[in-house]
Amino acid sequence: xxxxSQHPSWVICKSGTSVKIECRSLDFQAxxxxxxxxxxxxxxxxxxxxxxxxxxxxxxxxEKDKFLxxxxxxxxxxxxxxxxxxxxxxFYICSALSGRWVGEQFFGPGTRLTVL
Amino acid sequence: xxxxEQNSGxxxxxxxxxxxxxxxxxxxxxxxxxxYRQYSGKSPELIMSIYSNGDKEDGRFTAQLNKASQYVxxxxxxxxxxxxxxxxxxxREGNTPLVFGKGTRLxxxx
Numbered sequence: 001x002x003x004x005s006q007h008p009s010w011v012i013c014k015s016g017t018s019v020k021i022e023c024r025s026l027d028f029q030a031x032x033x034x035x036x037x038x039x040x041x042x043x044x045x046x047x048x049x050x051x052x053x054x055x056x057x058x059x060x061x062x063e064k065d066k067f068l069x070x071x072x073x074x075x076x077x078x079x080x081x082x083x084x085x086x087x088x089x090x091f092y093i094c095s096a097l098s099g100r101w102v103g104e105q106f107f108g109p110g111t112r113l114t115v116l
Numbered sequence: 117x118x119x120x121e122q123n124s125g126x127x128x129x130x131x132x133x134x135x136x137x138x139x140x141x142x143x144x145x146x147x148x149x150x151x152y153r154q155y156s157g158k159s160p161e162l163i164m165s166i167y168s169n170g171d172k173e174d175g176r177f178t179a180q181l182n183k184a185s186q187y188v189x190x191x192x193x194x195x196x197x198x199x200x201x202x203x204x205x206x207x208r209e210g211n212t213p214l215v216f217g218k219g220t221r222l223x224x225x226x
Contacts, residue, residue: 034213043218044160044204093159097211103148105206105214110159 002028002098006108013084014116021079021111023094029074030096034105035067038091050077084115118143122205122217131226135192139205139217142186146207149181150214151190154202164190195224 003026013019023033035047048069050056056069068080077096081088093110097103119142129135137151148167152160164179166172166188172179178191188207192199202219 032211044216046213049213091157091159103208103211104150104162104165105208106162107152107159 002026002096002104002106004030004094004096004106004108006094006111008111009109010112010114012114012116015085016083018080018082019084019113021081021092021094021113023077023079023096023108025075025096025098025106028096028098030077030098031074032097033071033077034095034097035069035077035079036093036095038093038110044093047079081113084113086115089113089115118146118207118215120205120207120215120217122203122220124218125221126223127220128223128225129195131195131197131224133195135195135199135222135224137190137192137203137205137220137222139188139190140186141188141205141207141215143207143209143215144183144186145209146186146215147210148208149179149188150206150208151177151179151188152204152206152216153199154204154219156201160204192222195222197224197226200224 005024007022033050036044047062048056048058050071058064071077094108151164154160166179166181176193180189204219205217206214
């Protein structure tokens with residue numbers, strides 16, 4: 001299967017700072033990437049769908065000005081959590097859609113964000 | 117609203133037994149069906165995809181799809197303690213985002 005990387009794998013920051021998370025598809029081009037958030041013992045929650053070269057589509061209840069998504073190339077999407085607060089502490093996971101493997105969706109290893 | 121239902125478990129099976137995980141979905145136009153495994157604190161890992169009615173086997177895993185009944189299942193043969201994880205069923209129409217179930221927690225007892 002395909003490989004998706006994320007960086008950083010974990011980050012601790014102070015309240016009010018911004019954090020950028022990178023998601024890369026390593027061995028395939030991903031026209032579509034997805035960003036998820038998962039709180040402990042809860043289900044994956046889709047935050048937004050990111051298409052290369054266009055604006056991201058955010059799910060209901062997700063603030064687009066707080067969670068900035070950029071998908072500038074076919075292998076890179078970034079999520080920036082702006083002015084992070086403790087309630088933003090979560091496990092953020094990106095996923096890339098592969099046309100090469102008949103539309104299969106592969107997940108990155110996730111980024112654990114802790115906001116103090 | 118599209119829904120994917122799974123029994124949350126935990127489903128406990130002895131080592132070496134067959135684990136059977138089930139999933140139903142509400143949207144009849146769903147075209148693609150997936151099973152992911154998620155270990156605690158880790159991201160989901162794709163283990164099976166199935167697109168047409170019937171069975172699909174890959175090693176110890178068999179996915180079964182019945183579109184008429186809107187039912188997907190995953191069988192794990194010769195279950196091992198390392199199979200203990202949460203198994204997520206997901207469905208998709210076209211290239212829209214996956215719709216996930218809440219997952220079934222599987223515990224394989226040595």
